[in-house]
Amino acid sequence: MIRDKGVTGPKGFTAAGVAAGIKPTGAPDLALVVNTGPLDSAAGVFTTNKVKAAPVLWSQQVIKERRLAAVVLNSGGANACTGPEGFQDTHATAEKVAEVLGRGAIEVAVCSTGLIGERLPMDAIRSGVDSAAKALDDTVEAGFNAATAVLTTDSRAKQSWEAHADGWSVGGFVKGAGMLAPNMATMLSVITTDAVVDGPALDAALRSATGRTFDRLDVDGGTSTNDTVLVLASGASGVTPTAEDFTALLTAVAGDLVKQLQGDAEGVTKEVSIVVRGAATEAEAVLVGRTVAEDNLVKTALYGSDPNWGRIAMALGRADAVIDQDKLGITINRAVLFSNGARAEDRSAADLSGREIEIVIDLNVGDGTATILTTDLSHEYVEENSAYSS
Amino acid sequence: MIRDKGVTGPKGFTAAGVAAGIKPTGAPDLALVVNTGPLDSAAGVFTTNKVKAAPVLWSQQVIKERRLAAVVLNSGGANACTGPEGFQDTHATAEKVAEVLGRGAIEVAVCSTGLIGERLPMDAIRSGVDSAAKALDDTVEAGFNAATAVLTTDSRAKQSWEAHADGWSVGGFVKGAGMLAPNMATMLSVITTDAVVDGPALDAALRSATGRTFDRLDVDGGTSTNDTVLVLASGASGVTPTAEDFTALLTAVAGDLVKQLQGDAEGVTKEVSIVVRGAATEAEAVLVGRTVAEDNLVKTALYGSDPNWGRIAMALGRADAVIDQDKLGITINRAVLFSNGARAEDRSAADLSGREIEIVIDLNVGDGTATILTTDLSHEYVEENSAYSS
Numbered sequence: 087m088i089r090d091k092g093v094t095g096p097k098g099f100t101a102a103g104v105a106a107g108i109k110p111t112g113a114p115d116l117a118l119v120v121n122t123g124p125l126d127s128a129a130g131v132f133t134t135n136k137v138k139a140a141p142v143l144w145s146q147q148v149i150k151e152r153r154l155a156a157v158v159l160n161s162g163g164a165n166a167c168t169g170p171e172g173f174q175d176t177h178a179t180a181e182k183v184a185e186v187l188g189r190g191a192i193e194v195a196v197c198s199t200g201l202i203g204e205r206l207p208m209d210a211i212r213s214g215v216d217s218a219a220k221a222l223d224d225t226v227e228a229g230f231n232a233a234t235a236v237l238t239t240d241s242r243a244k245q246s247w248e249a250h251a252d253g254w255s256v257g258g259f260v261k262g263a264g265m266l267a268p269n270m271a272t273m274l275s276v277i278t279t280d281a282v283v284d285g286p287a288l289d290a291a292l293r294s295a296t297g298r299t300f301d302r303l304d305v306d307g308g309t310s311t312n313d314t315v316l317v318l319a320s321g322a323s324g325v326t327p328t329a330e331d332f333t334a335l336l337t338a339v340a341g342d343l344v345k346q347l348q349g350d351a352e353g354v355t356k357e358v359s360i361v362v363r364g365a366a367t368e369a370e371a372v373l374v375g376r377t378v379a380e381d382n383l384v385k386t387a388l389y390g391s392d393p394n395w396g397r398i399a400m401a402l403g404r405a406d407a408v409i410d411q412d413k414l415g416i417t418i419n420r421a422v423l424f425s426n427g428a429r430a431e432d433r434s435a436a437d438l439s440g441r442e443i444e445i446v447i448d449l450n451v452g453d454g455t456a457t458i459l460t461t462d463l464s465h466e467y468v469e470e471n472s473a474y475s476s
Numbered sequence: 477m478i479r480d481k482g483v484t485g486p487k488g489f490t491a492a493g494v495a496a497g498i499k500p501t502g503a504p505d506l507a508l509v510v511n512t513g514p515l516d517s518a519a520g521v522f523t524t525n526k527v528k529a530a531p532v533l534w535s536q537q538v539i540k541e542r543r544l545a546a547v548v549l550n551s552g553g554a555n556a557c558t559g560p561e562g563f564q565d566t567h568a569t570a571e572k573v574a575e576v577l578g579r580g581a582i583e584v585a586v587c588s589t590g591l592i593g594e595r596l597p598m599d600a601i602r603s604g605v606d607s608a609a610k611a612l613d614d615t616v617e618a619g620f621n622a623a624t625a626v627l628t629t630d631s632r633a634k635q636s637w638e639a640h641a642d643g644w645s646v647g648g649f650v651k652g653a654g655m656l657a658p659n660m661a662t663m664l665s666v667i668t669t670d671a672v673v674d675g676p677a678l679d680a681a682l683r684s685a686t687g688r689t690f691d692r693l694d695v696d697g698g699t700s701t702n703d704t705v706l707v708l709a710s711g712a713s714g715v716t717p718t719a720e721d722f723t724a725l726l727t728a729v730a731g732d733l734v735k736q737l738q739g740d741a742e743g744v745t746k747e748v749s750i751v752v753r754g755a756a757t758e759a760e761a762v763l764v765g766r767t768v769a770e771d772n773l774v775k776t777a778l779y780g781s782d783p784n785w786g787r788i789a790m791a792l793g794r795a796d797a798v799i800d801q802d803k804l805g806i807t808i809n810r811a812v813l814f815s816n817g818a819r820a821e822d823r824s825a826a827d828l829s830g831r832e833i834e835i836v837i838d839l840n841v842g843d844g845t846a847t848i849l850t851t852d853l854s855h856e857y858v859e860e861n862s863a864y865s866s
Contacts, residue, residue, distance in 0.1 A: 137793030137801045167789050167801070169818045202786025203819055306772045311790050382696045382772070382853070383861055390862030396592025399557050400701050403527030411527045411557070428559045429593055463772070465858050471773055472780030472853075 087342040092245030093119050094229030095257030096280035098320025101228045102221035103235030106214020108162035108200075108207055114235035115162040116214035119276050120187065120222055121155055125321030128154035129289035130195065131296050133313035139166035140176040141196040142312055148180075148192050152285025154318055155193035157276050158183045158218075159236045160211065161261075163200040164272060166311040175206050182212050186219040197314050199238055199261065199272035233259035236274055239470065241350055246342035248335060254281040254323035256335050260343040262313075272312035273300070275343060280323040281332055291333040292317045299340040302372065303459045305351045306467075307380040315340075348459045353467025356388050356438075358460045361446045365454035370407035374447060375458030377405040385463035388443060393436035395423040398445065408451050415448035426450070477732040482635030483509050484619035485647030486670035488710025491618045492611035493625030496604020498552030498590075498597055504625035506604035507549040509666050510577065510612055515711030518544035519679035520585065521686050523703035529556035530566040531586040532702055538570075538582050542675025544708055545583035547666050548573045548608075549626045550601065551651075553590040554662060556701040565596050572602050576609040587704050589628055589651065589662035623649035626664055629860065631740055636732040638725060644671040644713035646725050650733040652703075662702035663690070665733060670713040671722055681723040682707045689730040692762065693849045695741045696857075697770040705730075738849045743857025746778050746828075748850045751836045755844030760797035764837060765848030767795040775853035778833060783826035785813040788835065798841050805838035816840075 094101050099121060106116040121128075130149040132142050148154070158179060165172045180194040187194075198206070222228065233243040240261050247257035262273030283291070296315055317336070327335075348357050360378050365371035378384055381401035387394035395416040403409060412427035421435035461467075484491050489511060496506040511518075520539040522532050538544070548569060555562045570584040577584075588596070612618065623633040630651050637647035652663030673681070686705055707726070717725075738747050750768050755761035768774055771791035777784035785806040793799060802817035811825035 135790065135793035136795075136799040137789050137804070164786075167786060167814065167817070167819070169802070202789060203814070307770070309790075309794050311793065380697070382857075386858050386861035389858065392862070396554075396557060399527050399592060400525065400699075403525035403701065404699050405526075409526040412559070414527070424557065424593070427557070429557070463858060463862075465855055467772075468776050468779065468853060468855050468858055471776035472782070 088247045089245055091226055091247035092229040092233050092257050092259040093276055093278045094224050094226060095247035096255045096278045096320065098122050098280050098322030099278045100222040100224045101232040102218040102223065103231030104214055104217045104221055106217065107210040108160055114231065115160055116218055117159040117232035117235040118218040118222060119157045119232055121318045121320050123320055125282060125319055126153045126155055127283055127285045127288050127319040128152060128316065129285060129292045130314060130316045131292060133309055133311060135309045135311055137167065137311050139164050139198060139312040140168060140172040141165055141198045142314060143173060144176045144180065145195040145314060148195055151192065152289065153193060154195050155189040156183055156187055157195045157197065157316055158215065159197040159274060161199050161236050161238050163198060163204050163206045164202050164312050165198040165206050166202040168203065168205055172205060175208055178208060179211055182215045186215060195316055197274045199236065199274055199312055202311060236261040239352060244343060244346040244350065246339045248339055250327065250331065250335055252325050252327065254279065254325045254327060256339045258339055258343060260347055262347060272310045273347065275315045277317040277339060279319045280321065281319060282321040282324065282326040283319040283332055287329060288317055288319055291329065291336050294333050295337040295340045298337055299344045302457065303344050303348055304376050304379040305461050344459065348461060351461045352470045353464040354461040355464050356443050356462040357441055358388060358443045358445065358462065360458045360460060361444065362449065363446065363455045364449040364451060366408040366452040367454040368456055371454040371456035372458065374402050374405045374407050374449065375456055378402050379458050379460035382463055388438065389462035389464045391438040393418045393423060393433045393438055395433065399424065402447060409449060410451055413450035415450065417446040419444055478637045479635055481616055481637035482619040482623050482647050482649040483666055483668045484614050484616060485637035486645045486668045486710065488512050488670050488712030489668045490612040490614045491622040492608040492613065493621030494604055494607045494611055496607065497600040498550055504621065505550055505552040506608055507622035507625040508546060508608040508612060509622055510546045511544065511708045511710050513710055515672065515709055516543045516545055517673055517675045517678050517709040518542060518706065519675060519682045520704060520706045521682060523699055523701060525699045525701050527557065527701050529554050529588060529702040530558055530562040531555055531588045532704060533563060534566045534570065535585040535704060538585055541582065542679065543583060544585050545579040546573055546577055547585045547587065547706055548605065549587040549664060551589050551626050551628050553588060553594050553596045554592050554702050555588040555596050556592040558593065558595055562595060565598055568598060569601055572605045576605060585706055587664045589626060589664055589702055592701060626651040629742060634733060634736040634740060636729045638729055640717065640721065640725055642715050642717060644669065644715045644717060646729045648729055648733060650737055652737060662700045663737065665705045667707040667729060669709045670711065671709060672711040672714065672716040673709045673722055677719060678707055678709055681719065681726050684723050685727040685730045688727055689734045692847065693734045693738055694766050694769040695851050734849065738851060741851045742860045743854045744851040745854050745856065746833050746852040747831055748778060748833045748835065748852065750848045750850060751834065752839065753836065753845045754839040754841060756798040756842040757844040758846055761844040761846035762848065764792050764795045764797050764839065765846055768792050769848050769850035772853055778828065779852035779854045781828040783808045783813060783823045783828055785823065789814065792837060799839060800841055803840035805840065807836040809834055
């Protein structure tokens with residue numbers, strides 16, 4: 087995976103990131119990604135939260151055509167819980183982008199991130215779209231500028247790009263601290279490809295890829311009002327990959343973006359992989375992993391570098407899954423601490439002093455397996471999320 | 477509610493609390509509560525966790541007879557994840573109590589709390605039961621000693637007692653920081669009454685009372701391997717209350733015990749009531765309240781005294797309930813910050829500087845209502861749960 091290229095890695099895309107004046111700090115806050123074709127296939131997945139921001143309601147509508155000319159994204163305001171006026175603002179943003187590109191508003195997706203409940207400064211948005219349109223370029227720098235303009239509490243831009251041997255590639259950027267409720271409440275990602283892929287195939291590949299990547303990162307159990315992952319295909323390589331090849335590369339790039347989300351999550355001091363094996367089904371393996379990932383007593387123990395397998399056993403017992411405590415095993419950083427329902431090695435055998443922690447849970451009731459990525463719960467997390475309104 | 481009387485408040489009960497040497501500190505760690513009759517009705521509710529400690533597996537069996545002579549409780553070890561040997565230890569504890577009381581082991585419930593995964597020191601348990609049997613008394617002090625011997629990270633003994641005008645009463649004690657995963661992993665409560673109530677009626681009353689009290693405290697979403705609430709009826713008052721009267725007083729005493737759990741929860745700096753109104757059903761009101769209570773972004777905002785209604789809106793949108801964001805309202809400490817899906821008063825109108833916080837969520841889709849008690853997520857919580865293995 088190449089992390090210094092993103093949405094402009096694949097051919098047929100231009101991008102820009104500018105400071106539109108939405109953020110009071112004057113930092114970059116508006117990004118534009120444009121598909122220059124020849125194809126304009128697109129697909130998207132959105133938050134499952136019942137409280138959805140205006141840009142999500144808009145983008146869910148326009149994506150139904152499976153075609154997009156462009157995506158406009160802003161940081162500095164989520165445009166969530168803003169009522170009909172907020173939806174008008176999103177519509178006006180799409181209209182403005184359509185106007186400068188000479189396309190239709192229905193071909194423009196909108197993403198927003200920032201504080202919930204505040205209206206966006208539409209004058210700044212409009213002039214920012216003008217500036218971004220002028221700055222559009224197909225360079226690596228232009229892609230990086232777009233990846234930078236969407237950041238909120240993120241400490242760095244997060245990109246990934248990979249080429250296939252057959253001459254097509256997939257690239258993208260992401261912002262946020264998880265599918266899952268970062269401080270500023272949103273995970274946004276735009277992924278591009280120059281492969282020849284039609285809308286329905288793109289949609290199927292995206293759902294498969296996000297199910298194994300974005301949906302398996304769980305920082306704090308939250309799901310924001312604005313979470314969005316979009317994929318755009320330009321077809322500029324002229325190559326039509328097999329569905330299998332395309333899904334595999336899309337999944338790899340999405341997985342690399344998610345790994346970067348985990349590493350940049352708020353207050354993270356431990357990057358934790360929870361591997362669940364032997365579940366009744368893959369879905370139950372996911373459920374068990376997420377239940378452990380969301381348990382504050384497990385997360386605080388990991389922050390303290392404490393291989394507290396008892397808290398893991400307690401946490402997983404809450405999952406709505408087939409669990410037989412007499413068959414259960416728990417391994418932490420390769421030390422088998424609990425096996426077939428009985429204590430095994432002493433907990434001192436597990437060294438948790440490093441940043442990476444691997445927890446393997448053996449349920450021994452079936453063949454279902456899944457890996458969930460999470461983080462610890464640290465003083466830094468509490469500080470970041472209590473000290474500032476966000 | 478009288479908080480300086482507990483299980484020996486009602487007539488027909490003796491109790492004791494002693495230092496048996498289970499805890500290395502030498503603090504009291506073994507409690508005994510004995511029903512001296514004439515009745516011996518009993519009922520219990522237990523953790524829903526699929527990983528259950530040995531004393532839970534034992535007590536769930538013996539409670540099926542709806543009769544108990546005594547309850548023995550220890551702190552200093554949860555006897556969870558200890559396999560068949562751990563179950564043998566629980567059985568031996570019940571046998572020892574039965575022997576000193578001249579009853580059968582099947583009439584003795586066992587409760588344990590402490591670290592998961594460690595065997596209990598059975599010599600200390602056996603000699604502790606002898607000491608406790610000698611110390612049994614029906615005084616207020618004896619009840620307090622029992623309430624004290626079960627404490628782990630609790631800062632104080634938690635008791636409640638209330639008499640009915642007709643000459644019977646209900647009293648009890650509780651330990652822990654919630655139904656819900658305190659540091660030492662357990663909430664235990666023993667409640668007594670001298671009313672004449674048979675086993676099935678006691679069971680029905682207990683399920684009704686815990687459903688509205690213990691089940692509506694949610695400190696951190698956890699449910700331990702050992703959670704147990706037992707109620708014992710001696711009939712010593714000779715008075716048979718109506719089911720309605722008995723359930724009402726039992727619910728009142730249980731509610732007072734739960735309020736004390738909330739106030740003594742680990743790291744608590746805010747005592748938060750989440751009132752959900754206008755849900756499709758009462759069950760959905762509970763679900764919405766619990767989803768908000770478990771959200772770390774809401775809990776850290778409350779720790780920071782930040783009336784962040786946007787995070788509350790985001791959190792409740794995850795609940796599996798009927799939610800219409802255009803009808804939603806959120807009121808914090810009597811300031812209406814969000815109403816019918818639109819911003820209302822400025823957030824500065826909500827003063828969260830005090831210890832008590834009331835959040836009212838109006839869903840406006842039905843008549844279901846429920847109140848969930850929770851706490852904030854503080855530096856103190858992270859410190860207590862990361863600094864020590866427990």
